[in-house]
Amino acid sequence: xxxxxxxxxxxxxxxxxxxxxxxxxxxxxxxxxxxxxxxxxxxxxxxxxxxxxxxxxxxxxxxxxxxxxxxxxxxxxxxxxxxxxxxxxxxxxxxxxxxxxxxxxxxxxxxxxxxxxxxxxxxxxxxxxxxxxxxxxxxxxxxxxxxxxxxxxxxxxxxxxxxxxxxxxxxxxxxxxxxxxxxxxxxxxxxxxxxxxxxxxxxxxxxxxxxxxxxxxxxxxxxxxxxxxxxxxxxxxxxxxxxxxxxxxxxxxxxxxxxxxxxxxxxxxxxxxxxxxxxxxxxxxxxxxxxxx
Amino acid sequence: xxxxxxxxxxxxxxxxxxxxxxxxxxxxxxxxxxxxxxxxxxxxxxxxxxxxxxxxxxxxxxxxxxxxxxxxxxxxxxxxxxxxxxxxxxxxxxxxxxxxxxxxxxxxxxxxxxxxxxxxxxxxxxxxxxxxxxxxxxxxxxxxxxxxxxxxxxxxxxxxxxxxxxxxxxxxxxxxxxxxxxxxxxxxxxxxxxxxxxxxxxxxxxxxxxxxxxxxxxxxxxxxxxxxxxxxxxxxxxxxxxxxxxxxxxxxxxxxxxxxxxxxxxxxxxxxxxxxxxxxxxxxxxxxxxxxxxxxxxxxxxxxxxxxx
Numbered sequence: 001x002x003x004x005x006x007x008x009x010x011x012x013x014x015x016x017x018x019x020x021x022x023x024x025x026x027x028x029x030x031x032x033x034x035x036x037x038x039x040x041x042x043x044x045x046x047x048x049x050x051x052x053x054x055x056x057x058x059x060x061x062x063x064x065x066x067x068x069x070x071x072x073x074x075x076x077x078x079x080x081x082x083x084x085x086x087x088x089x090x091x092x093x094x095x096x097x098x099x100x101x102x103x104x105x106x107x108x109x110x111x112x113x114x115x116x117x118x119x120x121x122x123x124x125x126x127x128x129x130x131x132x133x134x135x136x137x138x139x140x141x142x143x144x145x146x147x148x149x150x151x152x153x154x155x156x157x158x159x160x161x162x163x164x165x166x167x168x169x170x171x172x173x174x175x176x177x178x179x180x181x182x183x184x185x186x187x188x189x190x191x192x193x194x195x196x197x198x199x200x201x202x203x204x205x206x207x208x209x210x211x212x213x214x215x216x217x218x219x220x221x222x223x224x225x226x227x228x229x230x231x232x233x234x235x236x237x238x239x240x241x242x243x244x245x246x247x248x249x250x251x252x253x254x255x256x257x258x259x260x261x262x263x264x265x266x267x268x269x270x271x272x273x274x275x276x277x278x279x280x281x282x283x284x285x286x287x288x289x290x291x292x293x
Numbered sequence: 294x295x296x297x298x299x300x301x302x303x304x305x306x307x308x309x310x311x312x313x314x315x316x317x318x319x320x321x322x323x324x325x326x327x328x329x330x331x332x333x334x335x336x337x338x339x340x341x342x343x344x345x346x347x348x349x350x351x352x353x354x355x356x357x358x359x360x361x362x363x364x365x366x367x368x369x370x371x372x373x374x375x376x377x378x379x380x381x382x383x384x385x386x387x388x389x390x391x392x393x394x395x396x397x398x399x400x401x402x403x404x405x406x407x408x409x410x411x412x413x414x415x416x417x418x419x420x421x422x423x424x425x426x427x428x429x430x431x432x433x434x435x436x437x438x439x440x441x442x443x444x445x446x447x448x449x450x451x452x453x454x455x456x457x458x459x460x461x462x463x464x465x466x467x468x469x470x471x472x473x474x475x476x477x478x479x480x481x482x483x484x485x486x487x488x489x490x491x492x493x494x495x496x497x498x499x500x501x502x503x504x505x506x507x508x509x510x511x512x513x514x515x516x517x518x519x520x521x522x523x524x525x526x527x528x529x530x531x532x533x534x535x536x537x538x539x540x541x542x543x544x545x546x547x548x549x550x551x552x553x554x555x556x557x558x559x560x561x562x563x564x565x566x567x568x569x570x571x572x573x574x575x576x577x578x579x580x581x582x583x584x585x586x587x588x589x590x591x592x593x594x595x596x597x598x599x600x601x602x
Contacts, residue, residue, distance in 0.1 A: 029403045032396065033414070039472065040421060042442055043432030050435055060445065104334030113323040119331065122338045130533030132552045133579065134342065136572045137349025140565050160341050163334060192327065221425040223536055228560075242427045242536055260431050264424060271423050275416060 044264065051258035069258040077240055077259055083266075086220060086236040088151065093158045093219045094212050100159075101166030102208065106200070108167065109174035123164040131161065131224040139228040149231030157225040162215045169214065173207035174200075206277070213274040220270060237263050353570035365570035375571075378551040379578065385463070385538075385550065386531035389470035393478040393527045394520060401482040402512070415483070418476035429469050430540035434460050437468065465541035466548045470534060474527045481526065485519030486512070514593065521590035525583045532579055551575050 051069055053062025073079060107113075108120065126134070138157055142148035147156060177200070185199045220237065227239050235243065241263055244256050319325065356364035369375045404411065421429060437443050437459040444456035459465060489512060497507045535552040542548030555575065559568035 025399070026403065029400050033400060036475065037417065039436070039468075040417070042436040043429060043472065044420075044424075046435035046442060047428070047432045060442075100333045100337055103330035107328060107331045111323060111327065113328060119335065122343065123334070126338070126342050128529065129576070130529050130579070132533045132535050132555070133572055133576045134346055134349075136555050136559050136568050137352070138341065138345040140352065140559070140569065141345040141348050156341060159337070163337055167334065217423055221423055223425055223427055224533075227536075228556075238425060238427050241431070242540070245427070245431060245540055257431065257435070260428055263428060267423050267425075271419065275419075 047257050047260050047264070050254055051261045053254060056254075069252070069254040070262075072252075073255045073258045073262070076255060077244060079240075079259065079262065081233075082235060082237055082240045083262075085151065085234055086266075089154050089158060089226070089234075089236055090216050090219045092155045093162050094215050096155070097159055097162040097166045097215055098208060098212060101163045101211075102170055102204070105167045105170035106174055109171045110179065123167050126160050126164045127168065131222070132228075134160070135225050135228045138225075142229055148229040149234070151234045153229040153231075154226050154234050154236070157229040158219050158222055160225065161222075162219065165215060165218065166211045169211045170204075170207055174204070177203050210278045213270070213277055217267070217270050217274055220266065237266060349569040350573055352566050353573050355566055357564060357566050365567050366574070368567065369570060369574060375554055378549055378554045379574070381548065382532060382534075382550040382552075383578075385466055385470065385534065385548065386528055389467055389474060389531045390524055390528040393471060393474040394482070394524050396475060397479040397482045397523070398516075398520070401479055401486050402508070404483060405486040415480060418479060420476075421472050422476055426469060426473055426534070426537045427540070429472050430465075430537040433465055433469055433472070433537075433541050437465065460541050462543050463547050466534060466538050469537035469541055470531045474530055477530065478523050478527050481523045482516070482519065485516060485523075489515050517593045518590050521586050521593075525586050528582060528586075529579060532582075533575075551578075 049061065050056060052065050052067065054064035054066050056062035104123075108116070108123075135157070138160065139148055139153075142153045142156065147153045181203075182195055182199060185195050190198065222236075223238050223242065226236050227242065230236070230239055237259075241256070241259055244259060313321075316325070353365055354362040356362075356368075358364075404414070435441055439456040439458070443459070444453070447453045448456065459468065493515075494507050494511050497511050502510065533552055534550055535556070538544060538548045538550045538553060542550075544553055551571065552575065555568050555571040558564045558571055
């Protein structure tokens with residue numbers, strides 16, 4: 001009986017102003033959202049504050065402020081090299097997964113052929129499986145062919161979830177392009193190659209851009225697969241962060257935190273860029289959502 | 294919508310036969326040169342996903358020290374230290390996934406309409422997903438640690454006398470799973486909910502159904518398949534928890550999850566058959582749990598009114 005929903009549920013949909021005095025249920029919901037946000041701010045904030053602090057023990061804030069941890073982390077963890085590796089891996093994965101994924105998603109979107117369901121399932125599985133489950137057999141195979149432990153292994157391993165991801169994001173995108181345009185081009189004498197470069201490519205640019213950004217964010221943030229296949233020279237930023245955290249006690253906590261802040265700022269830049277092109281929900285999964293933004 | 298005859302099969306003109314050429318007959322069934330576009334992706338999936346998986350499966354039946362094909366599996370299940378990892382993982386993953394889904398439902402239900410700041414909230418929620426578990430672990434160590442802000446606030450407010458132990462144990466990992474898993478569940482459920490036609494609920498309201506009846510009889514049945522899908526996805530994420538179990542958990546004790554066992558077998562003991570066997574066990578458990586949930590899901594109405602997974 002305590003749950004009273006005074007306004008009809010349509011109020012939020014029609015956009016009429018809400019009442020200030022909300023029901024207890026609303027308070028509980030908004031309270032938990034605020035609590036979650038406080039946790040989030042606390043988690044990111046304490047890393048940020050610690051990375052700038054001199055000595056922080058038993059007080060609200062550090063005793064003094066400094067930027068020395070950044071220069072220390074930069075040299076100690078050889079961050080320039082790590083960032084270059086991260087960029088190389090990310091760019092290679094994005095380019096390769098688009099090159100491999102887009103033609104396949106074209107076929108899946110436009111054509112009907114025997115075994116289409118099986119092909120679709122084969123592309124779906126690497127996304128549904130958690131990386132650590134298939135990562136260990138994959139790393140074993142890559143080590144057998146001497147592909148793991150260097151840059152190529154990291155790139156190959158990261159492609160495994162990314163190619164299917166491109167296929168699954170691009171297939172609905174291609175489906176909504178009117179096939180009549182292609183037929184018109186073919187009637188005018190265009191070959192498959194010309195249809196692709198002159199007709200489809202310009203229409204596909206927004207979709208390709210969106211999936212590039214999503215793959216970029218996933219690759220930079222991908223821990224497990226990189227961790228399992230990287231050698232000492234091919235660590236990406238997130239793996240370097242994990243390694244320095246795991247070898248605790250050797251290094252100052254602040255120095256690890258300043259690397260974490262560098263990682264956060266890289267991710268934030270990517271996220272801001274990503275959100276200019278895609279809906280936040282798309283970062284999670286490919287779900288059809290009504291255009292409300 | 295599928296266009297079958299985009300490339301008209303160019304039957305060889307110099308061969309006027311009664312029966313159409315093989316190429317023509319294949320094209321009739323939807324096989325022609327355009328399917329070659331699919332080849333790179335298929336080669337890729339087979340080479341980098343299916344082959345390694347089968348290789349791992351084969352390897353798990355070839356024990357290093359000889360013995361029958363099932364020796365590695367027997368070894369896993371006979372050693373309590375290894376066997377308990379299953380129970381420890383499930384004890385973390387199922388409550389965390391359930392919590393994420395159940396907490397996301399009321400919040401998403403509240404926010405399903407349009408309101409100012411919705412995009413801001415969804416953007417903020419995406420942040421922990423993009424940051425990933427490694428950074429969340431680092432932040433949790435600072436924030437929830439004995440001298441962290443969380444404990445300081447509670448002590449200063451007089452709620453606690455001594456700091457709560459929230460990191461380097463079960464709860465640290467649980468929190469990290471909630472921080473990364475909850476936004477994921479929320480965003481999925483929100484998009485399922487906004488796919489449900491609002492006029493259905495309005496119709497029920499016209500017939501005199503109150504808030505609870507509408508939720509229980511209209512929204513929930515339509516949402517249930519989506520809930521099952523969301524549970525599966527968050528469960529898979531939580532089940533394969535690895536970095537945070539090491540960093541904010543107690544990786545030698547209560548949060549020695551199954552992925553740590555697999556990792557140690559492969560990278561510390563270099564026992565690839567045993568590691569593959571553990572990975573296969575891990576995959577099998579996941580498939581069993583997802584299968585049960587999806588079987589339960591198949592009982593629900595799946596239609597065009599949205600909410601489906």
